[in-house]
Amino acid sequence: MDFAYSPRTQEMRERLMAFMAEHVYPAEPRYAAEIAANTAAGKRWTPVPVIEELKPKARAAGLWNLFLPPSADGAHDTSGDYGAGLSNQEYAPLAEIMGAVPWASEVFNCSAPDTGNMEVLVRYGTAEHKKRWLEPLLRGEIRSAFAMTEPAVASSDATNIEARIERDGDHYVINGRKWWTSGAGDPRCKVLIFMGKTDPSAPRHSQQSMILVPMDAPGVKVLRPLTVMGYDDAPHGHMEVDFQNVRVPASDILLGEGRGFEIAQGRLGPGRIHHCMRTIGVAERALKLMCERAVSRVAFGKTIAQQTVTQERIAEARIMIEQARLLTLKAAWMMDMAGNKSAKAEIAMIKVVAPNMAQQVIDWAMQVFGGAGMSQDTPLAFFFTHVRTLRFADGPDEVHRNAIAKMELGRYQPPR
Template sequence: MDFSYSPRTQELQARVARFMDEHVFPAEAAFNAEIEANTRAGKRWTPLQLIEGLKTKARAQGLWNLFLPESELGAGLTNQEYAPLAELMGRVPWASEVFNCSAPDTGNMETIVRYGTAEHKKRWLEPLLDGKIRSAFAMTEPDVASSDATNIESSIRRDGDEYVINGRKWWISGAGDPRCAVYIFMGKTDPEAPRHSQQSMILVPADAPGVKVVRPLPVFGYDDAPHGHCEMTFTDVRVPASSILLGEGRGFEIAQGRLGPGRIHHCMRLIGLAERALELMCRRASSRVAFGRKIADQGVTRERIAEARCKIEQARLLTLKAAWMMDVAGNKTAKGEIAMIKVVAPSMACQVIDWAMQVHGGGGMSDDFPLAYFYTAARTLRFADGPDEVHRNAIAKMELGRYS
C-alpha cells in the first residue's frame, strides 16, 4: 500500500486549499448572515446566493465534480486521490456543495451512473452533474427500526405500465431544498420474496402528485436550512415502470453499491472537520489564561491535544486504506474497512470536537464559534448510512468468520 499522493492530487490539493482560504473561510459569517436574513424575510428555505456565487467560481477554476472515481463524468480521480480533497472541503460543513461534491447528491449520482438507464441519466444525472438540481435518498422510516433495511414497509406496487408508491419516510436529507427534483425511493415490490430480494429502488420526481414534505426535522435544534432533513409521505404516487433501478428485488444490491462510497466520503470530510476543531482548540488554548498559566500550558490540555492528533492520524490512515482497497479490489472486498472507518471516524470527530468545545468554555456551546454545530454534524453521522451498532456487528461477524 502506497498512500503518498500523486502529483495530480497534490496539485488539486493546493488549488482546493487556496480556494477554501480565499473564498470559503472568509464567507462563513456571510453564510450565517444570509440564512438569518432569509429567515427574517420568511424565505428560510431559499437557496443561498452566496453558495451559488461560489459554485460559479469553483467551476471556473475546474474544481467541480471531483468525485465519481469509476466514471469519465467526474475528474478521473480514484477514491484514494479524492480523499484529501474531501478532507479539505470537510473543514466547513457546507463547503462540499460549492464543488458539487455534497451528500446526498454524490451518492445519488453514483447510483444513477452505475444502475440507471440512458433515459435516467439524461433526465436526472446530467442536471445533477451540472448543479442545476439537487436530489434526496428516501429510505429511513419512522415506524420501523430502519437500521435493519428488511424492515422497510413502504410499498412499490406494479400497476400496468406504472408503479404505485406508498410510504412514510423521515430524515430525508436534502428534501427541504426547493431545488430537490428527484428522490431515490426504497420500498418493497414483493413482500413474499426472500428477505433480501423484497426491496427495490425507484426514481420519483419531487413534483409527482402524492409526494409531500411534512416537516423539517431539527438536529440538536439546527434545521440545516435550506438543505434540511425532512419527514415525508408518498401517497399513491404513480411513476412510469421505466423508473425502476436495475429491476425488482435488487434494492439491497444497489444499496451496497451506493453506500460504500457515500460512507467513506462522510469519513473523509469528518477528518477535515476534526482537523479544524483541533486548530481552533490550539489557537484558543494559546490565547487564554486560567489560574496564572495559558490553557495551552495546562497538562490536561496538552494531553488532549496529543490524543486528538493521534486519533486524527489513525482515522486518516484507515480511511486511506479503505479507499485504496475500494480502488484496487472493489467495494465488496473493502466492506470490512468501510465498516470500520464508518465506526471510527464519527467517534473520533465527536471526541476531538468535544475537547475543543471544552477549551472554549461557555463559548464552545454557543454559535459564536462553529464547534457546537460541528458536534451535531459528527454525532448525526453515527446514525447516517447505518448506526455504529450495525457496522460493529458486521465487523465482528467477519472477524469471527476467520476462526470458524
C-alpha cells in the first residue's frame, strides 16, 4: 500500500485549498449572517445566497463533481460535468479539505445525499433516468433526497422496512412513512430515491427495491423537519415524509425488483469514505482552533498551552486524527483495488472510528475555549452536533461493531 498522494491529487489539493482560502473561509461569517437573516424573515427553507454565488466559481475553477469515480468520467458526457474521474483514494484527501467547513461540499457539488444519489444513477440508472435526473444534478440545477429510514421500525436493520412498492400495471404504487430523509427540505429537491418492499415473501435480502419518486408526485407530503440538538439544518433538512398511494411509472424502478440491498451497498461504501474524510477535516479544524486558542489564552498565570492536561489532549488528538486518516485511506485503497466487498471490514471500522474520534477532539477544543466554545462565536458547537449525527447516519456504531466482530470471529470458526 502506498498512501503518498499522486501528482494529480497533489495538484487538486493545492487548487482546492487555494479556493477554500480565497472564497470559503472568508465567507463563513456571511453564511451565518444569511442563515440568521433567512430565519428572521421566515425563509428558513430557501437557498443560502453565498453558496449559490460560489458554485459557478468552483465550476469555472474545475473543482466540480470531484467525487465521481473513473468509471463515470466522461462516459456519456462532453461538458465536463462528470468531474475529474478520481478514485476513492484520490478523492479522499479532497473530501477532508472540504470537510473543514461543513457546508463547503455543496459549493463543489460534492455534498450528501446528492453524491450518493448521483452515483446510484450513474451505476444503475437507465438512459431516461440519467437524462431527466442525473444531468441536472451534475449541473447543480436541482437537488435530491434519500428515503430509507422509517420511524415505526428499527431501520438499522433495513430488512425491517415496512414501506411498500406494489406493481399496478404500468405503475408502482408507494405507501409508507419515512424520516431522516436527507435533503427533502430543500426547495430545489426534485427527486428522491425511495427504498421499500416489493415482495415480502421473497428471501430476506431480496424483498426490498429502490425507486425514483418525483417530489411533486401526488401523495408525497413533507410532514416536518427534524432537529438535531436544536439545529434543523435548513435549507437542506432532514424531513419526515409521508407517502400515500404515490404512483410512479414502472420504468422508475432502479435495476429491478429485489435489488435494493445491492444498490444500497454500492451507494453506501463510497459515501462512508466521503463522510469519514470530511469528519477528519472537521477534526483537523477543531485541533487548529484548539492550538491557536491554547497559545493565546492565559489562565492561572500561564497560557492554556502550558497546562499539562492541554498538552496531553493536543498530542492525543493528533495521534487519533492520524490513525483515523490512515485507516480511511486504507479502506479507500482496498475499494479501488478489489471492490467494496473486500473492504467491508475496513469500511465498517472507519465508520466507527472517524465520528468518535472527531467528537472527542471537538469536545477537547470546546474545553479550551471555555464558554465561548459553546456559543456562536466559534463553529465548535455546530461541529459537535454535526459529527454526533454521523454515529447514526449510514448505520449506528453498534451495527458496525457487530459486523466487525462477526468477521473477526469468523476467522476462528471450525470448518464445517
